[in-house]
Amino acid sequence: METARPAPSNFGSLAKTVTKILRLRRAATGSGGGGGVGVASDKYKPIMEKLKLSGNLTEYSTMLSEPHKDEDGKQQQEHSQKLSSKDKEAMESLLANLFASISAIKAAYAQLQVAQSPYDPDSIQSADKSVVSELKHLSVLKQCYLKNQLQSHAPPASQSALEAQIQEHRSLLRTYQITTKKLEAEIQLKDSEILSLQAELLSSEKQNRALDARLHPGRSLAALDDLHLSGLNPTHFLTALRYAVKSIRSFVQLMVREMESAGWDLDAAAGSIQPDVLRRKPRHRIFAFESFVCQKMFSDFHRRDFNLSSSADRSAWDQRRFFKEFTDLQFVSLKQAFDGKGQKSALGKFLRAKYLALVHPKMEASFFGDLDQRALVSSGRGFPESAFFAGFAEMARRVWLLHCLFFSFGPEEEGSIFQARRGTRFSEVYMESIAEDDDDDDDTAGVRPPAVGFTVVPGFRVGKTLIQCKVYLSSRVGGRS
The missing domain is CATH 1.20.58 (Methane Monooxygenase Hydroxylase; Chain G, domain 1)
Structure with missing residues (x-):
């Protein structure tokens, strides 16, 4: 006969759980009003809510077997x-x-x-x-x-x-x-591209300058390209001087045309510059105007600062700084000279100072009818866009470059500038006649030896090299020894 197996141990716990549920329901019903349907008390609400959400009876037994510490909700809050x-x-x-x-x-x-x-x-x-x-x-x-x-x-x-x-x-x-x-x-790739483009630009600029030199001889400084301080010699200075003199002559021709347009008496104007020298020689009066312009432009050329207060710091410069400025400003434009900084600004101030010293207000008023161009230059706000001022600026720029190159030579080749005085006996060593001395068709013609009437272009000494000054000779002036 088979022995009866004991009931599973969880059956009793299940019965207890059902009993507790029934008790809870009766307690909820009994606590209600006369309506017969009761509402669970507040302390049993958390348990009831969990019961509604759970469908597993084992969870019921777990929750109901817990101590009644959840009456105030603390344990459940800790659990959550x-x-x-x-x-x-x-x-x-x-x-x-x-x-x-x-x-x-x-x-x-x-x-x-x-x-x-x-x-x-x-x-x-x-x-x-x-x-x-x-x-x-x-x-x-x-x-x-x-x-x-x-x-x-x-x-x-x-x-x-x-x-x-x-x-x-x-x-x-x-x-x-x-x-x-x-x-x-x-960045390295871009830098290499920039260097390549800069090399192409320099090559193109060099070709353009060469073409410009062929189209306009004497108007370009192409002969001084690729010049280095170690290879600098007086021949380079002579080349730069020729460029400067050509630009001076171009500006003088422009100025004479403005005089003619304004109705000036050119003989009287030339005579006021060099009296009793150009009598009955109208074709030589151009030399008097060139002399006047050179005197203004080369004034204080022997001083490192050009006697300009704005360039006082240049007095302490050495030859390397002057040569660097020469190479940096060799191809600078007119706009860059006026609007630039540093060295370009110094060139702009030089242009202003020389223009105000060379072009008299009455001269400018007769040329242009007003002083607007002068006011614009003196204010420093910009530069006049006129052919007259462009010709002046190119001349002044070349004189400035010549000045930089002049002080680029070392102490052993220290240079000087000179001119011949009126009446000085002509010397082929120091002077060069700019025009032949024509006979004046008077009794004294040919009796007196020619003497210096006036200096047109000053002379220079660079090291042991002497560059003759260009003079105008006249037999009307008594010679001096």
């Missing part, structure tokens, strides 16, 4: 806080790993881009493996999130939130380093 804290830690870990993987993918992609040019197959393969690995890691994180396995066990290749943040920062730093290297390479 524990659960939320675990959820929060799991979510922080998930997000940290997610961002770490994304940063690693970005770094690998940056490496992949840099490895394309120049082509680096090893770096490309390494970046590709890194991208695939991180994509797999992201897939694992996704599956763990969907299956709600974040708290039960850690997903493969996962890290704590702090470790993942550290890894994310490392990946970001790596991305920045790769981007920096890429930008540095691009």
Whole structure:
């Protein structure tokens, strides 16, 4: 005969649970009013709410077997806080790993881009493996999130939130380093392109100057291109002097045309400059105007600062600084001279000072009908856009360059400037006649030896080289020994 098996141990607990539920219902019904339908008291509300939400009887027994500390809701609140804290830690870990993987993918992609040019197959393969690995890691994180396995066990290749943040920062730093290297390479490429374009520009400018020299002989300083201080000699100074003298003659011709247009008496104007010298020789009056312009332009040429208060610091310059200024300003334009800074500003101030000294207000008013051009120059706001001022500015620029080259010679080749006095006996060593001395058709013609009537262009001495001054000879002036 079979022995009766004992009932399962959980059957009794189930019966107790049902009994407690019935008691709770009766207690709820009894506490109600006369309507017969009761409402559970406040202390049982948390338990009832959990019962409504749960469909598992084992949970009932668990909740109902707990002590009645949940009467004030403290234990349940602690339990929910524990659960939320675990959820929060799991979510922080998930997000940290997610961002770490994304940063690693970005770094690998940056490496992949840099490895394309120049082509680096090893770096490309390494970046590709890194991208695939991180994509797999992201897939694992996704599956763990969907299956709600974040708290039960850690997903493969996962890290704590702090470790993942550290890894994310490392990946970001790596991305920045790769981007920096890429930008540095691009900068080097741009620098090389700039150097190449600058070389092409210099070559084009040199060709343009050569063409300009062929089209307009004497108007370009192309002969002084590629000049170095170590190879500087008096021949270069003589070349620059010839350029300056040609620009002076061009400006004088322009000035004479303005005089004729304004109705000037050219003989009277030339006679006021050099009286009793150019009588009955109208074709030689141009030399008097050239002499006047040269006297104004070469005044204080022997001083390093050109006797300009704005250029007082030039008194302490050495030959290297003067030569550097010569090379820097050799191709400067008129606008750059007036609007520039430093050396260009010094040239602009020189142009203003010489224009105000050379062009008298009455002369300018007769030429242009007003003094607007003079006011614009003296104010320093700009420069007049007229052919007359452009001719003057080119002349002044070449005199300034000649002055820079003059002081570019060392102390052993220290130079000087000189001119012949009126009435001085002509000397072929120091002087050069600018025009032949025509007979005056008087009784004294040919009796007196020719003497210096006036100096047109001053002479220079550079080291042991002597450059003759250009003089106008006249037999009407008594000679001096």
